[in-house]
Amino acid sequence: MATRRFRASEPELDLLYGSFAERSLQPLWELSGLLTPEPRVQGLPHRWPGRELRELGSRAGDLVPVDRGGDRRVLACCNPGLGGAPYAVSTLWAAVQYLRGHEVAPAHRHTPAALRFVVEGEGVWTLVDGDPLHMGAGDLVLTPSWTFHEHHNPGDRPMIWMDVLDLPVVAALDAVFFEEGPSEEADTRTAPRSASEGWYAGAPGLVPVDGPALPAHRSPLLAYRWADTDRALGALLRTTGAGHAALRYTDPVRGGDVLPTMRCEITRTCAGAATGLQRQTGGRVLCVLHGTGTVRIGDERFPAEPGDILAVPSWSPWSVEAGEQMDVFSTSDAPVLEALGLMRTQDLSAAGAAARTGAGR
Amino acid sequence: MATRRFRASEPELDLLYGSFAERSLQPLWELSGLLTPEPRVQGLPHRWPGRELRELGSRAGDLVPVDRGGDRRVLACCNPGLGGAPYAVSTLWAAVQYLRGHEVAPAHRHTPAALRFVVEGEGVWTLVDGDPLHMGAGDLVLTPSWTFHEHHNPGDRPMIWMDVLDLPVVAALDAVFFEEGPSEEADTRTAPRSASEGWYAGAPGLVPVDGPALPAHRSPLLAYRWADTDRALGALLRTTGAGHAALRYTDPVRGGDVLPTMRCEITRTCAGAATGLQRQTGGRVLCVLHGTGTVRIGDERFPAEPGDILAVPSWSPWSVEAGEQMDVFSTSDAPVLEALGLMRTQDLSAAGAAARTGAGR
Amino acid sequence: MATRRFRASEPELDLLYGSFAERSLQPLWELSGLLTPEPRVQGLPHRWPGRELRELGSRAGDLVPVDRGGDRRVLACCNPGLGGAPYAVSTLWAAVQYLRGHEVAPAHRHTPAALRFVVEGEGVWTLVDGDPLHMGAGDLVLTPSWTFHEHHNPGDRPMIWMDVLDLPVVAALDAVFFEEGPSEEADTRTAPRSASEGWYAGAPGLVPVDGPALPAHRSPLLAYRWADTDRALGALLRTTGAGHAALRYTDPVRGGDVLPTMRCEITRTCAGAATGLQRQTGGRVLCVLHGTGTVRIGDERFPAEPGDILAVPSWSPWSVEAGEQMDVFSTSDAPVLEALGLMRTQDLSAAGAAARTGAGR
């Protein structure tokens, strides 16, 4: 920016600036960094190794109880670029939650929506507004905004899983509400199948004619089972004939994302293959379910193993390069960016580069 | 209507009416039956027994060849109330189609959309814009508006199935277009799984991230398999805890009906149970897949067996009473009525009667 | 179509055909004309001269009373190609209605929707669910499906206007309901401005924050005034810089057509200019408001004057060639065709021909 030649002497300016400050005003011309050619992203590419998350979860399980109070035994992934904020990227909370055998986490609800993704183990039940959802490896379980949810582990073995919340977005909008459940005790019900799945997980494209009233703003299906996901990934991979295939988790009745704030996807990459390098506005959290390989984010290349959580900041190019076949789960804030007309994507692969004409949009 | 006292003598009126006729005008006050308190439906409740349809289909197979010319070996169900029009109800064409072993019906396309529902047998392949879809008992196969479609039967055994088309609606709108396929010969491809299913039949709520561009106005999934439908009906029945359960076939990506003109549903009714008596505007065609019982339509009660096709005219109450467990497939024009703001439904069961306050809407 | 060589002797075939007839079946291969390369439209291009409509309306006013009974003093335009059906095109009823001074037409409602377009005169009030709407030249007034409506003419002078209804469509769907109003007498209220306009005709893009609940399936605004339309046509013509400009009447709150079954548009064509020749599926009724010129429909060229009603059958090319500046109002069934995925348009002007590659879609 060229030097500005003021029409005023410094004392005059000082006086004016003093008046601004007194009146809670700031001159735009003294501000910088507000409008940048590209997003000035503070979050950094980062990897939280699965092995460490499991080990620290287990140690916390030994030393720290699960108590009443809205809290859970949860370790939040804190992006090193975000100045201590407990967020994996600027718009997403990601964490691991650890529940020992016979522990319970009683019910509460909050406007931030949460999802649970399980990398290994099974046996915990999450009740969503009273509907008992079993959790096992590869399952995605939703606890949408303002639904009561609680967890209980009736077995002897501890269990760990990943939580992702849209908390940073809801907090930035000053819209956080929280309420404890009606009881100090967790509901320890189980059921062969959740009601949600009984109604909505029948078959692709088949929905009940007279089902319950559909909830606004989110999927009525609350659990997506690994057996289904695995089969669908296999079928899709055979259909595309490419080295990778990606599925989006959606509302089975109305289409669209499972939650108004978070998009969930899973990508299978064949051994030796890689996904195309691409970037988009908005943050993303990856979680490796199966396989090992390399995840490239921005200028960094991270080795990846099951249980790893990785942060992909806004506008950072990323891809997955599979050593052995990899399944990688992804959560992004894409529905927010799309709803607000702010989604911008760029394909940086060779194919994309050929097609591009220079502009990112 | 009270007798109208004209201000004019008869000769004056005759002169006026003559002028109207010369100018292609008609006086509203001499017309009757245009605006009736309830729909004046000409179609009648009717049943075409499955046994007769199979037998006559087979005899036609012996005597009549399948030739080039847009025609198929098809017997159209002609509602006795419709004055000879080849329609099952005033808005739907229903028919059986019979294809002998090694026969082919080459490609054509038309703006009326069609669906195929199979009651028994298997082995015919329908290609929709080149995608080979195997047909077997309980399957629903779509050939949407303006898609090329052709059938071939590579095996030795004949096969029969039901066709339903929205032809009366498209014809009433003067919007019928027809085109023969590029070849005199049917394409006899087969495939382990149609591309349509490879992309869209993975699992409930899981859709491809980078799939083909979605077709406007209809489902991208073209086949709904009986194994899936059967499993989904069973799960739904266990969930509802009622004596019957109904599923709607929908677009698995965007939700909504499979076609813009026809709604497809299937109802399973447990032995000894019955669906609620109800009526709605618009026509409906039923096809019994499994089981025997009674189908009540208006004032008639029809015995029902597999393969039966039944006509439910607009605003006629209907229900299914199952002797043994019954699966009944249904096609209606409900998407048309709903899109135009003309859907009106009435629950005539005991439960509905209690809730009703007199008005049908 | 090639001659079909049957495998059967005639007696065998006769026997089979007899069986078909007994069972209410028809063989497709003996039917013809069901699936045609282009729409087989029975309606013909036609013009009902405004002068005759006014004259015959006036004579009916002298000779025929307006009575209770759902009827009005209405002359229906009967397309000569439609075999005596009282429809202007196969999907639209068009008529003139004539009300003498101090006459009233009491309230009724029906599922077919109606619209009124006024070519000349003023002074009649139409009440829609009790909201009094004044009618004057150039105004469009809506009486949507199932709204009570009544007309009264408090002045001394008679008034004539055009009615258009979607009756053929609603009747084809067996969805006609009719109900007389609560009183034998018309409500003769007047008001400086209808409530509908008070809420929704403030200014383009400005809508009430806390207005009444919006009706489903149609515009909450029931009258579109000529002063507004005239000004908007003028502004649009200056903006486009072309010799003609067309406006669509829409729901001012949610966008989209004013009714789910009928699209309303108005075109101003400058003296000596012409609209592009085009065709589309579905029927259309034109009404000349101002100016004289020629309306070309299919192979016919009709001289046109104020008050003329013209029928444009499905898939017939049409254009307006203005001698002096013309304003032509148009109603079509386009929302129906679009909702059902059946709209097909073709630009046959020189510009369109250059762009076309042969196919109409």
Add this chain to the structure above:
Amino acid sequence: MATRRFRASEPELDLLYGSFAERSLQPLWELSGLLTPEPRVQGLPHRWPGRELRELGSRAGDLVPVDRGGDRRVLACCNPGLGGAPYAVSTLWAAVQYLRGHEVAPAHRHTPAALRFVVEGEGVWTLVDGDPLHMGAGDLVLTPSWTFHEHHNPGDRPMIWMDVLDLPVVAALDAVFFEEGPSEEADTRTAPRSASEGWYAGAPGLVPVDGPALPAHRSPLLAYRWADTDRALGALLRTTGAGHAALRYTDPVRGGDVLPTMRCEITRTCAGAATGLQRQTGGRVLCVLHGTGTVRIGDERFPAEPGDILAVPSWSPWSVEAGEQMDVFSTSDAPVLEALGLMRTQDLSAAGAAARTGAGR
């Protein structure tokens, strides 16, 4: 919250916490304030008096030039509760912009969307993607996301107006892009009417049949004129019969808010009347156009005059009490809250209190 009894000694815990910190993890049970019963809003109710804004704008005009560099002569309203951030509420930037006679502010574009609202004066032209929009008192002018915009003041008199931007939201989503226009010079075109208005400001509910392709995510109409707004407010006030009336600025073609991130409304309150006390999630900025009175926000009561800008933080009750008749313009982030399923409203007036059952949702 009850005191947590740890199972571990302090050295063990210290060791564990140290491991967390090393691995960029934070234990949820040591965090507080994340999930609060109601939003923990940092922004405060605040008023920036119009008189001061005009005076300081004018002094800045004397002392500070307008230069190339993405900057404008703009004073940002800084909410005293937001720790120095230049935002009026946590989700909205509000500011006054001052342009002296014969000054120009050349073109740039950015993903944050802006709107301009004029309290007094006239004569500046804002070009949006080259379309010249004159600005005068009471006008709302939009410069949507990623549209080039520039201002020029061809007259001798300075002009001041309010800018509101969604910058905090776009920045929180790491989606800020910025680009300077192709020229160092402002385009100084003027026109009798903007093209945007020529196409879309004809009349309520009348839209062009063949207009330009509609922009995604926002209104194609870029200026809402005071003459129209004033007339619409008057008509609405007569229709409601209440002491106040509120209009929303919307997309005249498709309905919905003018921008995907900001809702614009204007309320007229009659002398001596007051709007209902209410609150909702999300932030709001008020700007007084006409009249004097009191604006109540939270526990504060601010005297209000033309030109005042006021901050209404999320979930703060607010109302306008008019001394003389007041017109108050409002911008909120409601479209964001609604799109994400986070809108919660509460009517705190006597009427609302009677209807309420305790819960805010």
